[in-house]
Amino acid sequence: MSGVWVWIEHRNGEIKSVSCEMLGAARSVADELGDSLTALVLGNDIEDLARSVFDLGADAVIGCDDSSLRDVRVEALGPLVAGLARERKPRVIISGASIPGRDLAAWVAAELDSGLVADGIGIKTEGGAVVVTRPVYAGKLLADVRVTSEPQIITLRSRAFPPAESTGGSGEVEWVQPAVSEEALSTRVVGHESSEGTVSLTDADIIVSGGRGVGGPEGFEPLQELADVLGGALGASRAAVDAGWIPYDHQVGQTGKTVSPDLYIALGISGAIQHQAGMRTSKIIVVVNKDADAPIFKLAAFGIVGDLFKIAPALTAEFRSRLGT
Ligand SMILES: Cc1cc2nc3c(=O)[nH]c(=O)nc-3n(C[C@H](O)[C@H](O)[C@H](O)COP(=O)(O)OP(=O)(O)OC[C@H]3O[C@@H](n4cnc5c(N)ncnc54)[C@H](O)[C@@H]3O)c2cc1C
Numbered sequence: 256m257s258g259v260w261v262w263i264e265h266r267n268g269e270i271k272s273v274s275c276e277m278l279g280a281a282r283s284v285a286d287e288l289g290d291s292l293t294a295l296v297l298g299n300d301i302e303d304l305a306r307s308v309f310d311l312g313a314d315a316v317i318g319c320d321d322s323s324l325r326d327v328r329v330e331a332l333g334p335l336v337a338g339l340a341r342e343r344k345p346r347v348i349i350s351g352a353s354i355p356g357r358d359l360a361a362w363v364a365a366e367l368d369s370g371l372v373a374d375g376i377g378i379k380t381e382g383g384a385v386v387v388t389r390p391v392y393a394g395k396l397l398a399d400v401r402v403t404s405e406p407q408i409i410t411l412r413s414r415a416f417p418p419a420e421s422t423g424g425s426g427e428v429e430w431v432q433p434a435v436s437e438e439a440l441s442t443r444v445v446g447h448e449s450s451e452g453t454v455s456l457t458d459a460d461i462i463v464s465g466g467r468g469v470g471g472p473e474g475f476e477p478l479q480e481l482a483d484v485l486g487g488a489l490g491a492s493r494a495a496v497d498a499g500w501i502p503y504d505h506q507v508g509q510t511g512k513t514v515s516p517d518l519y520i521a522l523g524i525s526g527a528i529q530h531q532a533g534m535r536t537s538k539i540i541v542v543v544n545k546d547a548d549a550p551i552f553k554l555a556a557f558g559i560v561g562d563l564f565k566i567a568p569a570l571t572a573e574f575r576s577r578l579g580t
Pocket of ligand 1: 493
């Protein structure tokens with residue numbers, strides 16, 4: 256078995272940032288193994304997009320352009336990727352640990368009866384095998400995990416790896432046929448509706464997050480203002496989501512989104528282990544809480560003990576004047 260494959264996620268003709276990061280991580284793995292890097296670009300109307308992946312360091316691109324591959328349906332993608340892997344025997348298959356990336360990786364691993372390491376935040380090679388570092392026990396420990404079967408199927412967390420840089424590379428895409436026709440699929444996507452704000456939580460560099468301490472839906476307004484000034488996204492604890500103060504899409508944590516922004520500002524959040532599981536790999540954590548003993552302070556690079564309704568507007572005003580936004 257040889258070769259490192261990366262599944263490329265894209266939307267509206269653009270490669271998603273998580274896949275640029277996967278290409279960067281996979282390139283270094285392929286180089287260490289002395290192997291080639293192949294990108295899988297699967298979708299509909301994707302000719303230009305598929306060609307552009309050479310510029311991000313892929314040695315080869317396998318493309319499949321078919322209406323069955325619209326809307327990222329795993330029942331079309333899974334058989335195609337599993338079939339290609341069965342035929343060509345790559346050593347490693349990597350995807351982002353996004354919702355579709357996890358879905359696809361699990362499908363392909365089950366189909367090929369292969370091992371899967373999910374949600375990696377580090378990747379290296381040891382003796383010709385790939386070793387993935389992943390958080391365990393809700394992020395309290397890091398484990399190094401190696402898949403002993405091949406292909407080694409791996410999902411990696413977004414924002415944990417630098418994106419691939421432009422190489423100026425070019426090449427010819429190898430086009431293949433879909434595994435399942437549109438007619439044979441049992442699902443139809445009838446529309447898309449985005450419930451997130453303008454900034455996606457998982458892609459955001461900065462997240463301003465509120466918990467039960469905001470006291471109600473209107474309590475998120477000063478947090479939204481702070482997020483807007485910083486160009487960030489709005490997050491929330493499950494307590495705030497369960498109370499119906501903010502939609503589920505904003506939930507950070509074990510049963511919400513896993514985020515890793517450069518800056519995570521937690522206001523009125525106590526820091527339950529389930530919340531920490533989704534945000535503890537953030538680069539800089541700032542905490543605002545009126546209880547100096549709140550567990551979340553243990554993660555904080557900067558902590559402010561006080562009332563969020565005084566501190567959030569003060570931070571907004573200060574950032575606005577310094578950033579001129
Ligand atoms: C299986 C399972 C999965 C879960 N998944 C998640 C998950 O994905 N995400 C998640 O977040 N939780 C999750 N939880 C829930 C988790 O255990 C906590 O209940 C939840 O995170 C608490 O939310 P909170 O910190 O907002 O509320 P609280 O724990 O009630 O904390 C509120 C904080 O606000 C502070 N505060 C109050 N007023 C102010 C003020 N005016 N100014 C400053 N600070 C103030 C308080 O001092 C307190 O620390 C899960 C639980 C289970 C059992």
